[in-house]
């Protein structure tokens with residue numbers, strides 16, 4: 068005589084796992100006709116994901132495997148710092164987020180992400196993104212590129228910022244080129 072909700076718990080967990088990655092759900096989650104409404108599921112899934120970010124099969128396993136302990140610790144700290152970024156950015160470039168994909172951001176010019184047109188301010192800034200420029204931007208987005216559209220207060224803690232950059236440098240690396248243009 069439970070309230071009958073328990074049936075869907077497993078599905079909710081598998082959805083949570085599938086949306087663990089910054090790429091969004093890559094693998095289609097098998098649909099159960101009994102699921103509650105998508106918006107309810109989404110809220111629950113997001114809540115679970117926010118509770119147990121490291122509980123999912125780790126999306127960065129391969130990267131972590133190539134690191135020593137100190138680097139792993141730094142990477143994981145950076146990953147925590149990056150949490151708010153993935154509200155607005157992804158690595159897939161599917162254009163479903165308000166901000167541009169961060170994949171391949173290192174070495175790219177500001178405002179020229181393939182999936183999103185940058186603001187005039189961002190394009191006009193003609194920054195080439197590297198640790199230095201990203202650090203300056205992420206410390207104070209509106210101060211470094213006045214008039215840009217990223218609504219984010221910035222990360223003032225130098226340690227957190229440096230960990231974030233370390234993490235970003237690894238995860239934004241484009242995957243091995245399947246189709247290199249030119």
Ligand code: HEC
Pocket residue numbers: 148149151152153154155156165166167169172176177178179180184185186187188189190196201205214215216217218219235
């Ligand atoms: C509230 C949404 C939001 C959050 C949170 C956010 N961003 Fe952004 N970000 C944007 C938008 C929108 C732009 C495009 C700005 C423009 O073109 O003026 C942007 C632009 C950028 C750019 C420049 C992209 C380019 O193509 O030149 C970088 C790099 C970036 N964000 C990194 C981050 C990182 C790292 C974080 C987390 C610390 C973060 N952002 C958090 C919305 C967000």
